Amino acid sequence: MLEKGYKPVGKDFPVFLHPKTQEEYALARTERKSGHGYQGFTVYASPEVTLEEDLARRDLTINAIAESVDGNLIDPFNGIEDLNKGILRHVSPAFVEDPVRVLRIARFAARFNFAIAEETQQLIKQMVASGELEHLVAERVWQELSKALQTDQPSVFFTSLRQVNALSCLFPEVDRLFGVPQIPKWHPEVDTGIHVMMVIDQAAKLSDDLAVRFAALCHDLGKGLTPKDILPSHAGHEATSIELTKKLCQRLRVPKDIATLAAKVAEYHTDVHLLFELDATRVLDVIEGLDSFRRPQRFEQFLLAGEADFRGRPGYETADYPEKRAFAECFQQAAQVDIKPLLEQGLAGEQIKQAIHQQRCDAIESVLSSYRRG
16 A cells, blocks of 8 residues: 555554545554553554454444445444444443543434443443543543534433443543532422533534533533532532633643633623623623623623523523623623723823723613613
């Protein structure tokens, strides 16, 4: 293949790119576990390796199907049957050798709305108990998480991981939310974990933006560590949510812009819901805290995450949410304050700063007053 101009992909796997079409070609191979993690393999490729042996090293039966040149399907592990039934099933015990597969199977469950086979669930539980998932590198976890969040129903990714005892290992901040009462008690059956699952699914309906969906995931993380003696108010969980969000982003090496939005949403999301109880100064503090005048897109992302939080409750999925509209108007009016007249008055330095602040507060108060009057 090298003589024909194909380009190798990496040094360890017999995968090549076509010199013109860039299509990917892989030689049949077998692999032997030689270390921890997804890189801990010794690869063997030669003409003696059969197609069936190659397929036996795939993770799932639905991925172990080949097609011949004449269109015949080669399906030694009954992948077509599992595909038709919507079942994710491991091909062989070798599944346990690559911890990334646990994340992948949960992502496939979310992407295709498939169920994980019972025997595969038991195998993954053994992987979790053995500590194999502890060898996952941050980049791979974030890669799979980001893909899962971009599915139509990302909650299935997390509930699938929880089903096999993997959520507490991979995302303990999220796992701790299950069983924590959601306050106020709109529905007794909806705890904070279920609420967050509903929120990320709503975020998926509202926006294709990965940053919005990740922020929706992180917005209530602090409730998992909120001291139970201050229930039912959950007062002060925002500070803990910010801290946990930042630590999660550092651990997974989340891109800076996505991490920044997530921390801001954790800090300010309740201000959207309580907008009509706030004064203009607080509203402006939130707008400025988001750096909205320089980054209006971040403000839009913030409002979308807030709306997802509002709609992440039974019965609120299609309810009117005037707070979002009003907050957007507050920002628009504040952004339109003209500093020219202030400059013409000879104001400068701290004086002009205070004057701009006051005019923006006045503009915001005008919007709030109009909504309060109804």
